[in-house]
Every structure is written in structure tokens, then in C-alpha cells.
Amino acid sequence: MPHPIRLGVNIDHVATLRNARGTAYPSPLRAAKLAEAAGAQGITAHLREDRRHIRDADMAELKAGLRIPLNFEMAPTDEMARIALATRPHACCLVPERREEVTTEGGLDVATDAARLTDYVGALAQAGIRVSMFIGHDPAQIEASAAVGAQVVELHTGRYCDLHYEGRFAERDLELDALRAGAAYARSLGLEVHAGHGLTFETVAPVAAIPEIRELNIGHFLIAEAVFLGLKDAIIQMRALMDTAR
Numbered sequence: 741m742p743h744p745i746r747l748g749v750n751i752d753h754v755a756t757l758r759n760a761r762g763t764a765y766p767s768p769l770r771a772a773k774l775a776e777a778a779g780a781q782g783i784t785a786h787l788r789e790d791r792r793h794i795r796d797a798d799m800a801e802l803k804a805g806l807r808i809p810l811n812f813e814m815a816p817t818d819e820m821a822r823i824a825l826a827t828r829p830h831a832c833c834l835v836p837e838r839r840e841e842v843t844t845e846g847g848l849d850v851a852t853d854a855a856r857l858t859d860y861v862g863a864l865a866q867a868g869i870r871v872s873m874f875i876g877h878d879p880a881q882i883e884a885s886a887a888v889g890a891q892v893v894e895l896h897t898g899r900y901c902d903l904h905y906e907g908r909f910a911e912r913d914l915e916l917d918a919l920r921a922g923a924a925y926a927r928s929l930g931l932e933v934h935a936g937h938g939l940t941f942e943t944v945a946p947v948a949a950i951p952e953i954r955e956l957n958i959g960h961f962l963i964a965e966a967v968f969l970g971l972k973d974a975i976i977q978m979r980a981l982m983d984t985a986r
């Protein structure tokens with residue numbers, strides 16, 4: 741029987757909706773508390789350099805207002821390190837960031853930035869923050885994540901989901917095989933394995949079934965589905981699909 745799998749709910753796009761009109765609502769903290777009540781085991785929020793959705797005040801409110809762990813997604817910059825060290829979230833997930841991208845398009849290149857990231861991860865870890873690297877399934881990136889001292893890797897499932905929705909099923913299945921191999925390899929190096937990006941009701945089960953994966957982080961689809969089902973029911977359905985796959 742594999743370990744249970746946690747669901748982290750990413751509430752960034754509640755802030756996207758708020759910022760679209762410059763209003764005070766909808767509140768990311770209110771969504772996070774509802775997610776907590778619906779059975780989420782963690783909340784993820786990405787403070788981007790351009791503050792297009794989550795803002796500094798949201799991070800502080802989330803940290804103060806939640807009982808479940810807060811996962812602070814951020815680019816590995818000096819500014820973000822300062823904010824993370826002041827906020828002290830449970831975990832930080834380090835992601836690449838390009839200003840012009842619509843969403844986080846690829847994994848972090850840990851291997852070519854290893855010396856700097858070793859210091860960066862060390863400073864966060866010393867403050868008691870778990871550090872996760874958001875990477876592709878490339879073995880070199882997995883090895884580099886272990887080498888820089890990260891405790892966790894989060895495998896990028898975006899390409900798998902895109903291939904599914906483009907109907908390219910043979911390629912999707914190869915991508916899933918690579919995610920499975922990556923998860924097993926990461927675990928063999930002592931890393932905890934998470935996964936996320938682009939997951940939906942249709943695509944979650946095969947990823948949730950990978951036994952080494954301990955946590956999925958899901959955002960955009962759940963917030964979108966909340967329009968139709970409500971956030972609570974969307975989370976309950978996602979959890980049920982994850983549990984069945986396990």
C-alpha cells in the first residue's frame with residue numbers, strides 16, 4: 741500500500757480574479773480556509789516578481805491565517821529570499837520565472853546554477869523551511885537537486901497534461917513513463933517527490949497512482965471548476981479521484 745498522498749491547493753487565481761477588477765474580493769485567504777475545510781493538506785501561493793496575482797500582503801495573511809502548511813512558490817531571487825525568511829512558510833518551492841510567460845513553463849535549471857542554489861537552499865533550510873525544486877524529470881536535474889541540498893523535488897506535469905488535451909496519447913504515455921522513472925529515481929536519492937502543473941479531473945489519476953509521489957499541487961483547474969461546482973466540491977472530487985487512483 742503506497743503512502744497516502746497530500747493535496748496542496750494553489751490559490752493564485754483567486755487573486756487573479758480579484759486583481760482583474762481592482763476590488764478587495766475574492767479573498768485568497770478565504771479561499772485557502774475553505775480549501776482547508778474541504779480537506780486540502782496544504783496551500784500553495786506563488787508570489788511572482790510582477791505581483792500579477794498574489795501580493796506581499798496575501799503571503800503575510802496566509803501565513804497568519806492558516807493551520808495547514810503554507811508552500812511559498814517563488815523564483816530563487818534575493819528579493820524572494822528576504823520575503824520568505826521574514827514570512828517563514830512551512831516550505832518554499834523554487835521555480836523558474838520569466839516575466840513574459842503566462843504560467844511556469846518549464847522546470848528550474850538546477851544543474852547549471854548549482855553553486856548559487858546550494859547557498860540559497862542552505863539559507864532557507866537553516867531557517868527551518870523545507871525547500872522543493874520544481875524540475876522536469878531529467879535525471880541530471882534530479883541529481884543536482886539532491887546535490888544542492890533540497891529535501892523535495894516537484895516534478896512538472898504540464899507537458900503530460902498538454903499532450904493529453906492535444907490528443908497525442910502515445911507521447912503522453914511516454915511522458916508519464918518518464919515521470920514514473922523520475923519519481924523512482926528521486927526517491928532512490930532520498931528526495932521526497934511532489935508533482936503538479938496543469939492537473940485536472942481527467943489527468944490526475946495516473947499521476948496520483950505513482951507510488952513515490954507524496955503530494956500534488958493543483959490550482960488553475962480547481963479555481964476554474966469552482967465556477968461550476970463551488971471550490972469545496974471541486975476539491976472533494978479531486979481528492980476522491982486521487983484516493984481512488986492510490
Ligand code: PXP
Nearest residue numbers: 844874936937938957958959960
Ligand atoms: N506547482 C508549481 C511549482 C507551479 O508553478 C504551479 C503553477 O503555479 C502549480 C503546481 C499548479 O499548477 P496549476 O495551477 O496548473 O494547477
